[in-house]
Amino acid sequence: MEKRTLLVAEGIDKRFGITHAVNNVSLEIAAGEIRGLIGENGSGKSTFCQMLCGIYSIGGGTFTLDGEQLHIRNQVDANNAGISIIVQEMGTLSGLTVAENIYLGHEEPFVHMGVKDSRAMNREAQELLDSYGFGRIKAGAMIDHYNFEDRKLVEIVKATYMKPKILVIDETTTALSQNGRLELYKIMDAVRADGRTVIFISHDLGEVLAHTDTVSVLRDGEFIGTVNSQDVTEDDLKRLMVGREIGTAYYRTDYGQEIDGEAVLSVENVTVPGELNDISFVLHRGEILGFGGLSECGMHEVGKAIFGASWDRGGTVRLADGTEINDIPTAIKHSIAYASKDRDNESIILNESIRNNIVLPSLDDLATHGLLNGWKLNRFADEQAKNMQTKMQNVGQFVSDLSGGNKQKVVLARWLGKGSDILVLDSPTRGIDVKVKQAIYALMAELREQGKAIIMISEEIPELLGMADRIFIMKDGRINGEFTRSPELGEEDLIAKMV
Numbered sequence: 001m002e003k004r005t006l007l008v009a010e011g012i013d014k015r016f017g018i019t020h021a022v023n024n025v026s027l028e029i030a031a032g033e034i035r036g037l038i039g040e041n042g043s044g045k046s047t048f049c050q051m052l053c054g055i056y057s058i059g060g061g062t063f064t065l066d067g068e069q070l071h072i073r074n075q076v077d078a079n080n081a082g083i084s085i086i087v088q089e090m091g092t093l094s095g096l097t098v099a100e101n102i103y104l105g106h107e108e109p110f111v112h113m114g115v116k117d118s119r120a121m122n123r124e125a126q127e128l129l130d131s132y133g134f135g136r137i138k139a140g141a142m143i144d145h146y147n148f149e150d151r152k153l154v155e156i157v158k159a160t161y162m163k164p165k166i167l168v169i170d171e172t173t174t175a176l177s178q179n180g181r182l183e184l185y186k187i188m189d190a191v192r193a194d195g196r197t198v199i200f201i202s203h204d205l206g207e208v209l210a211h212t213d214t215v216s217v218l219r220d221g222e223f224i225g226t227v228n229s230q231d232v233t234e235d236d237l238k239r240l241m242v243g244r245e246i247g248t249a250y251y252r253t254d255y256g257q258e259i260d261g262e263a264v265l266s267v268e269n270v271t272v273p274g275e276l277n278d279i280s281f282v283l284h285r286g287e288i289l290g291f292g293g294l295s296e297c298g299m300h301e302v303g304k305a306i307f308g309a310s311w312d313r314g315g316t317v318r319l320a321d322g323t324e325i326n327d328i329p330t331a332i333k334h335s336i337a338y339a340s341k342d343r344d345n346e347s348i349i350l351n352e353s354i355r356n357n358i359v360l361p362s363l364d365d366l367a368t369h370g371l372l373n374g375w376k377l378n379r380f381a382d383e384q385a386k387n388m389q390t391k392m393q394n395v396g397q398f399v400s401d402l403s404g405g406n407k408q409k410v411v412l413a414r415w416l417g418k419g420s421d422i423l424v425l426d427s428p429t430r431g432i433d434v435k436v437k438q439a440i441y442a443l444m445a446e447l448r449e450q451g452k453a454i455i456m457i458s459e460e461i462p463e464l465l466g467m468a469d470r471i472f473i474m475k476d477g478r479i480n481g482e483f484t485r486s487p488e489l490g491e492e493d494l495i496a497k498m499v
């Protein structure tokens with residue numbers, strides 16, 4: 001049976017200064033369809049969806065929903081028209097409770113004669129959270145109390161409880177661990193079964209093919225086409241995104257190499273209350289050490305603990321020369337790099353230029369007799385940003401204006417430029433497109449060959465299997481399994497230690 005058309009986009013267009021972010025895009029989406037939206041970093045996916053959802057004004061063209069032209073001025077208008085979004089970055093507001101975030105802009109049912117009934121709001125929000133299986137999140141608690149993933153779960157509730165006609169999910173899965181992802185896929189399937197529609201943005205092409213009916217491709221802001229998910233392969237999608245064949249090299253292909261470099265870092269009996277429980281391990285020169293696990297397993301805290309960024313940490317983190325790392329300045333001074341999973345809050349200064357973000361940890365090295373030369377800083381930042389293939393106007397552009405994947409490239413450019421000996425990379429390829437992912441993996445392999453030591457914390461099991469020399473799987477704040485790189489090692493081996 002022919003499906004009913006739900007959304008028609010006609011000539012949708014948006015410019016930011018000289019950047020033509022979305023260029024005359026026309027497409028249609030049916031009711032009861034899960035539509036993937038793919039394209040390289042900066043190809044216009046988020047901008048297109050954010051116009052639909054009232055976050056950006058529409059530069060040109062029209063959206064028609066169920067036969068009626070939309071006139072959306074803001075996100076509340078979009079919600080009222082039946083359109084919700086789970087954004088790529090942090091989509092909840094600090095300083096508010098979980099319940100206040102869920103009902104933001106829709107508080108009327110809880111306001112009586114000008115007074116908000118917080119108890120009723122909390123009660124209903126808790127019922128919602130429980131019904132989604134997220135009961136461990138407390139409606140009355142401040143949102144700041146929760147980590148990035150839990151805040152995403154709150155956002156999922158917020159975006160879906162009103163049963164929108166169109167649910168946009170912008171690069172959300174990389175913020176979630178395996179179990180969170182399964183919950184999200186279930187929600188997507190339920191939306192489709194209900195005759196409603198999902199627009200699903202992801203750089204994980206396997207995931208896109210497995211969970212969508214159709215896929216639309218954008219390239220440099222232009223609409224390239226829509227394909228049926230069952231008729232295409234990942235390679236077909238890559239070709240459509242990039243416009244040409246891209247090489248097949250991806251993860252490391254070497255196996256059986258002994259790690260014989262000396263120890264560069266030892267972590268002894270590290271404990272962080274409620275997060276880590278007596279963690280000990282040694283990191284070697286020329287080693288990629290992977291950490292994996294489910295949400296709340298503690299792996300993200302390991303990265304913070306090594307960088308001296310944990311609150312109330314016990315135990316020791318010691319470099320080969322005996323230096324103890326207990327705070328961030330000491331970590332940076334001794335050539336430790338750290339890219340956090342919570343990019344916008346912990347890894348980047350959004351209201352600063354790309355240049356200032358990249359040079360930050362390298363200022364001492366770039367100064368001549370204590371003086372900084374602007375031209376030299378520009379050149380350094382430009383070189384590092386271009387090495388990471390950052391899509392930008394120039395290094396003076398604010399990081400807040402970059403697409404999600406390009407922000408991540410700036411984070412990596414900063415630490416790779418610093419030439420750190422120990423790199424702690426939490427979710428390094430989060431939001432990064434396939435082409436640049438390939439380049440990052442090649443770079444990690446090269447750094448390893450140069451004798452650098454890398455800790456890679458990742459929710460992506462194939463990435464752990466493909467890149468790490470050793471893998472630690474964490475559970476309940478402890479190391480629950482240790483594996484050595486091997487072609488025989490499979491996803492199920494790691495998962496068995498996670499659950």
Ligand SMILES: Nc1ncnc2c1ncn2[C@@H]1O[C@H](COP(=O)(O)OP(=O)(O)OP(=O)(O)O)[C@@H](O)[C@H]1O
Nearest residue numbers: 016021041042043044045046047401402403404405
């Ligand atoms: N507020 C803004 N000001 C200036 N330029 C912007 C702004 N928002 C986005 N852009 C630019 O528009 C282009 C498209 O960005 P967009 O975020 O839509 O890409 P994307 O396809 O979602 O990328 P990613 O996969 O990295 O999330 C990029 O070149 C980006 O730098």
